[in-house]
Amino acid sequence: MGQAISGGLTQNDVDEVVGACKGAFSQEEVESLYRRFRSLDRGLKGYIGSEELLAIPELSINPLAQRVLRLFESVNFLEFVKLLAPFTARVSREDKLQFLFTVFDVDGDGLVSPDDMHVMLRQLAGSTLTDDDIGALIARGLDGAGSPRGLTLQGFKAALAGRDLGAMEVVVPSDLS
């Protein structure tokens, strides 16, 4: 007849999640994320629907909302935590770059092709740039990197070599009650 305030996570579950995200989150943070996951998942289906994500005002005005939605919708809690892991200081730069690559690799074929970039730039820049402008920018950018057919993970990492990724950090509230 015990009441689990954490909503039913066992130590095994927590260990599994902490292991899967390579220790990016502490046990307390995992519990907090679990409560958040359950509150977003209104029908307690085990995943979060796109409607439920878009009901977050801050997210619905994000330029990349559609891309983020594709990544986050219909994932289970483990996947949910893995997707958020790159946004902590405890994750290596390599992993952060790997995640950014995944975001850019829209069709998931391991290559950020001009088409992938077009989709992303359209979302990022909105209607202020024409299709031709975007095409020209992508062509010039990829030519500059010497890989006109698209960026591999290595090329992607090289392009962001000098970039400070310190902004990629999110604070998990320790008290979500």
Place this chain on the structure above:
Amino acid sequence: MSVTEAAPNGVARTTSAQFHSFLPGLTMPAGHAAAAADDLAELTDREVEQAYVAAEEERLLGHSHSLLTDMLSIEGVLADAAAAVVDDSFNKCFTSTPSDPWNWNLYLFPMWLLGVVFRYVILFPLRLFGLIACFAAFFLMFFPVKALWPPGRTKLAVEQRLIRFMCGGFVLSWTGVIRFHGPRPIRGAGRVWVANHTSMIDYIILSSYSAFAVIMQLHSGWVGFLQTQCLDSLGCLWFNRTEVKDRHLVAQRMRQHVHADATPLLIFPEGTCVNNEYCVMFKRGAFEMDAVVHPIAIKYNKIFVDAFWNSRRQSFTQHLLKLMTSWAVVADVYFLEPQRRREGEGTDGFASRVQEMIARKANLRVVPWDGYLKYYNLGEKHPGLIEKRRRVYADVLRKYLRPSEAGGGAGAGGARPGSGGGGRAAGVGRVEEGEEEGEQQQQQQQRPNGAASPETKKVN
């Protein structure tokens, strides 16, 4: 790192008159309140803009990246999205507190079970019977008075007394333990009472103590019957939130009511029910009438039941049933010191100050959101907000496209994009401006349904 949370409340309140802003949301039909959203739009607009322009300027000054690096640099935008997924201040305002389980061992469980049986099998029927008897007595007295008594002061006083009796019956039906602090409200011209809003029972509780006229959404069913047949006599104002004409009519009548010597007028400036832990943006209608504002802070004790009415999840009848099957509703009501607008203080500052007072007394956390966001998706309603953030990114790239335009874009956040590629976006911007202007004009002159509504539809 959430942009909107970072900005202090009140910073972005705008100066345009907002006649719709008095609307209290006893309940609201989903998906409406279109026009009511523009102060939010401007609020979030400006905050987003400031934060983004600052961040981008810093970035541009600090480094000189290659085109490819700039194109691939999305970590800031992504971190924003992730922060919103992890935590947002908006949804927290509308989550009910789960009841604290205490049947956690073998000794307490029978006691708890006994309590459940007692509450549902004995207490609830008694309360229901009491409530029905109270209603019967009320109707038997009220309708003859309403129909036969000659109009005048005495009639109003009798009607007020009867409605207080009926509300008292409600409070009794949940064994309300309400402590009232501060002086009892009086009748008088030029006064208006504003309170934080948790449930429709706010009004019932306050009315059981002292008669109030309230502004509310017109409901259907038995609530609607009470509204139109009984509360009507006190000068309560209602409207259909979806009707622009209704809103203007109510705005006018509200002014008349406040400046006449009538039943005290009560307004819930949050415009929607909040869970009594947070306090969402105060709409300004109540604060721009040159009336003395009497703040009322209502704090519910959640020891037996959470009084928050989650109107999207349950009907008011269900909400009442929840209250009637609990042990008691415990609340403190504070009538705070009346406030006047200070010399040189804007409506926004005044509203914020009163909100601050109420929030401090009721121990609520102030958040800058417009409560109407509950009913629509911000991004869909205001594509301009996304466009603005996109423009910053686009401007960084545009300087590679046409070097002559360098520096023109990213620095000036509000600047419309220049020639060439900016065609469609400028179009969106223009419609947006048209919408804002249309709204302001409409509000300032109280013109009935003008050009604004079609414009709004076009944008969305």
